[in-house]
Amino acid sequence: MSVRYGLDGQVAVITGAANGFGLAVAQRLADEGARLVLVDRDADGLRAAAEKLGGLAVVADVSQESEVDGYVQEAVNAHGRIDLFFNNAGIEGRMAPMTELSVEDFDRVWRVNGRGVFMGLRAVLKVMKPQGSGVIVNTASMAAIKGAATFSPYIASKHAVLGLTKSAALEGAPYGIRINCVAPGHFDTRMGRDLTHQINPDDPDGVFRAVSESVPYGKRYGTAAEVANVVLWLFSDESEYVSGALHLIDGALNAG
Numbered sequence: 404m405s406v407r408y409g410l411d412g413q414v415a416v417i418t419g420a421a422n423g424f425g426l427a428v429a430q431r432l433a434d435e436g437a438r439l440v441l442v443d444r445d446a447d448g449l450r451a452a453a454e455k456l457g458g459l460a461v462v463a464d465v466s467q468e469s470e471v472d473g474y475v476q477e478a479v480n481a482h483g484r485i486d487l488f489f490n491n492a493g494i495e496g497r498m499a500p501m502t503e504l505s506v507e508d509f510d511r512v513w514r515v516n517g518r519g520v521f522m523g524l525r526a527v528l529k530v531m532k533p534q535g536s537g538v539i540v541n542t543a544s545m546a547a548i549k550g551a552a553t554f555s556p557y558i559a560s561k562h563a564v565l566g567l568t569k570s571a572a573l574e575g576a577p578y579g580i581r582i583n584c585v586a587p588g589h590f591d592t593r594m595g596r597d598l599t600h601q602i603n604p605d606d607p608d609g610v611f612r613a614v615s616e617s618v619p620y621g622k623r624y625g626t627a628a629e630v631a632n633v634v635l636w637l638f639s640d641e642s643e644y645v646s647g648a649l650h651l652i653d654g655a656l657n658a659g
């Protein structure tokens with residue numbers, strides 16, 4: 404049984420809600436009795452999530468300015484406010500050395516992970532500032548604090564999420580708004596599995612086993628529920644005074 408934080412009635416907007424971390428956070432917030440606004444570009448997955456969890460489902464692409472402003476407007480039209488925002492949708496893009504990447508490979512990742520996170524912050528802060536309250540969690544990654552020779556667009560985009568988190572936290576602080584980011588390590592979601600295929604299409608299960616072995620705590624991938632545990636705590640009053648920070652969830656992978 405998970406901890407309950409008394410978030411019932413809170414209006415929560417979650418992007419990337421059809422799968423992975425977004426779906427796990429939506430599940431926990433539904434258990435809390437929060438009023439959900441589920442956002443994803445995957446219409447079928449979103450419909451399934453909304454049927455299971457309840458709440459408003461908004462099909463939107465977070466890389467499109469009008470669609471970001473649109474999902475925020477739909478939340479305000481339905482509930483008049485936004486208390487919690489999980490700014491989470493992201494893509495991994497193509498793994499390859501920089502010399503083998505096109506500018507479009509970079510832009511494709513940047514449009515979602517960089518611009519999408521910025522536009523979400525901008526639109527939601529416009530709602531939260533006049534309220535004088537709100538909590539935001541952005542999904543960064545351990546890729547926000549280290550490089551990788553064959554993953555530069557993703558690495559750059561997640562460094563940007565950290566920068567946006569710090570800047571937004573300073574901007575939101577006078578209005579009583581807290582903003583943090585989570586930085587997951589290796590997680591067993593669709594994205595985590597796709598990366599094993601990209602690293603070695605001939606033996607993704609071998610990559611999965613080797614990555615698992617590299618994680619000091621537990622010798623395993625993390626689960627989406629373990630990210631949701633941290634996000635729920637960040638959303639709750641138990642983390643009052645925590646803002647502008649990156650929260651690694653990586654089984655000590657980056658501790659050395």
Ligand SMILES: NC(=O)c1ccc[n+]([C@@H]2O[C@H](COP(=O)([O-])OP(=O)(O)OC[C@H]3O[C@@H](n4cnc5c(N)ncnc54)[C@H](O)[C@@H]3O)[C@@H](O)[C@H]2O)c1
Pocket residue numbers: 418419420421422423424425442443444445448463464465466491492493494495515519542543544545586587588589590591592593594595
């Ligand atoms: N899985 C990992 O190991 C891992 C590690 C660190 C960080 N992350 C980050 O966590 C976040 C969630 O990843 P996940 O593992 O749950 O991935 P996932 O692929 O399982 O889920 C991502 C969801 O985001 C949605 N999405 C993607 N682009 C979108 C867009 N332009 N507009 C609207 N929705 C869009 C997808 O449809 C999907 O439902 C991402 O930001 C990712 O970069 C993942």
